[in-house]
Amino acid sequence: MARTEPETVRETERKYTLPPGAVALPDLAGAGGAVAVLPQGRTELDAVYHDTADLRLAAASVTLRRRTGGADAGWHLKLPVAAGVRDEIRAPLSETVPDALVRLVRSRTRDAPLVPVVRLRSTRAASRLYGAGNALLAEVSVDTVRAARLGADSAPTGATAAWTEAEAELGPEAGPAVLDALDARLRAAGLRPARYGSKQARALAETGFVVAAGEERPPVTAGDHVVAYARAQTAALVALDPAVRRDLPDAVHQMRVASRRLRSALRTYRSWFDRAVTEPLGEELRWLAAELGVDRDHEVLSARLAARIDALPGPLLTGPVRARLGAWHTEHRTGSRARTLAVLDSARYLALLDALDAFLAAPPAGPGAGAxxxxxxxxxxxxxxxxxxxxxxxxxxxxxxxxxxxxxxxxxxxxxxxxxxxxxxxxxxxxxxxxxxxxxxxxxxxxxxxxxxxxxxxxxxxxxxxxxxxxxxxxxxxxxxxxxxxxxxxxxxxxxxxxxxxxxxxxxxxxxx
Missing domain, CATH: 1.20.120 (Four Helix Bundle (Hemerythrin (Met), subunit A))
Structure with a gap:
């Protein structure tokens, strides 16, 4: 049966630049415990990457593409987890960006439309490394890439780029030591870590796109340090939005903490900034934390009561206690979860994110901020x-x-x-x-x-x-x-x-x- 709902795959990979003139990988037999290296043939891949006109996703190292060819054709949203690690959320092919993926990037895109920005056509020559018991350790590939910048009408603008790169992706049940062993083998053959963490990043750079850089000026004054702290908490708030939507463990709690830290900073250091700006921000952050608390507080309370029941000796459990607690949890959890998602989709929440951006772009500092x-x-x-x-x-x-x-x-x-x-x-x-x-x-x-x-x-x-x-x-x-x-x-x-x-x-x- 065809897949209809997004699925998530954890992707751990390393990218490499091949030495001049090289078009193939070195012998990888035995690397990382591989007992077999099986060529997978060549695959033609065609991907169109989408972003806002000002590249908000690229600035956050988020990629969104529609790709045909290969075994995983469809829409792919990649969210950074750690260096070299991303969660790839896949949705079936469609003409427009699936709503489920649109929602996952809304904290970054707000109301800006997602448009095609660059097209990558790649010829991939891949090999899979298998260990004992036929376990897939990694897939290593050489990709010959042709990139074309797209204009507002989704047509090529004439700006192009081409390169060849290698990629080593960890198997679903293998450990990071496999990539370390492959890294040693590849470096010994002259390959070097790639400058760019994704094909999209390189394509954008080499076809003339300029991705906005983040704040780089080190804080000097007292107010600068407060703004730097507020900037970090705002970034956390935005980054946690898709995790809350995906119902990842502890995501609601961490997002609530970020909103509270922000509000606390604005309140503690309020005499250093224009209160006409910071006080409305503080009120909206209090609203957000309270709304997130509906879900989080129920989650904590339900776990607490379940643990207390589990700790009681059997003879002290009279009546259908677990069933009643379960029914109470289901009733409240369903309502609180729906309420949280409604908040994240609300115009009020998006307006708050815009207001935070405006505050950070031009902090309304008062005399005390310069101390x-x-x-x-x-x-x-x-x-x-x-x-x-x-x-x-x-x-x-x-x-x-x-x-x-x-x-x-x-x-x-x-x-x-x-x-x-x-x-x-x-x-x-x-x-x-x-x-x-x-x-x-x-x-x-x-x-x-x-x-x-x-x-x-x-x-x-x-x-x-x-x-x-x-x-x-x-x-x-x-x-x-x-x-x-x-x-x-x-x-x-x-x-x-x-x-x-x-x-x-x-x-x-x-x-x-």
Whole structure:
């Protein structure tokens, strides 16, 4: 049956330039444990690469192509994972870019159309290396490439390029040592690592396209360092968008963290920038983090309750506890997942990304932003510490109960902001800022676990009521509620010890040099 949904293949490869006059690979017998090297013949490949007119995908090392020829003809979207490693997401052939792939690049393209930019026709001569048990270790190929730049009407402009390159791609079950062994064999034969990481990158460069470079000017002032931190978190936000859409593990959490770090930086250092710009940005980042939290918080809570049930002895499980939790998880997960995807497809989210780009392109710096970085950044970090101190003192002065729980939750958020403030200052303040951030993270962790316990108790109460209404025993839910209440009390007793370490005046003194 023909494939109708995108599939993902992890691609690990290395590209090489052949020595002058070479048109074939050296003998690879035995390389990387190969017991057989089998030629695969020649294949004609024809690929049209798509991008925005200003090459936003190429600037992010993302490639999108429609290719015919070969065993994997179709649309291929390649997203960088690490050096030499990409996730290739494949969709069936169609005349236009599949909607599923359009959505995966939307955080970069926004509303700009995807158009053909370059066409590559390649003649590939490949060989496959097999190890013991007929395991595919790698495929090594020589590609003779002809590239043509395409104009607005998708017709060739006359700008062309041609070259020959070699490529070694790791087999699906082989380890990176195979590529290391092949690398040694290929280098010994005179091949050298290619300058470009992809055929598209080389084709664009050699047919006259100019790919926009990222920010290169090193930060000088205090404001520059905050902008550099905001730039890194914005890049993370954009890069995590397709991972969230693909439902990859921890992607929602990491995207939420990036949005919170951004908002925290804008809030902590707000006196250095025009608040008419930063405050609306902060509000939109808070909205995004809250929306992402619907999915993430449910994921964490569901895993927490499942683990608590699994830890109970069998005789203490009365009624269909796992079935009820599973039904609750499915109901909420389906709704939260759909809501997250709707947010990422919303005009409001895309407007936020555009606003962040505008802020980074022309930061609206005020007088404080031009200060010498060390003293200015340390002052902001210590001010953030002061807010944590005040909130912890206020919370611990309250009697146990909902008001105290709410105050501890507020202290947790202040500790998180102080941690992020120190992270932004670390390039200038070095080790002291790193130590301060770690201590604030310890405080945040204890208070976060306490808040998780508060939320878990509320959910357990709801589950107990639903079980009772359905005529089921609510004993297990009550037992779990009691365990969570005891856990919350234990964390409150632990807080003074953790806070004492974080409040060490020697750490604060070190921030001032």
């Amino acid at each position: 010498a970085p060390a003293e200015a950044l340390a002052g902001r970090v210590l001010a953030a510490y002061g807010r944590v101190k005040d909130r912890i003192e206020d919370a611990t002065a309250l009697a146990p109960g909902p008001a105290r729980d709410l105050a501890l939750h507020s202290a947790r958020k202040a500790a998180k902001r102080a941690r992020y403030a120190a992270e932004a200052a670390r390039p200038v303040l070095g080790g002291p800022a790193g130590r301060f951030a770690r201590r604030m993270k310890d405080v945040q962790t204890v208070l976060g676990e306490h808040q998780d316990s508060v939320v878990a108790r509320e959910t357990l109460r709801d589950l107990a009521r639903a079980a009772h209404a359905a005529g089921e025993s609510a004993f297990t839910w009550g037992l779990l509620y009691g365990e969570e209440a005891a856990r919350g009390e234990r964390l409150e007793r632990e807080l003074p010890r953790v806070w004492m370490k974080a409040a060490d005046r020697r750490i604060r003194a070190a921030l001032n040099g």
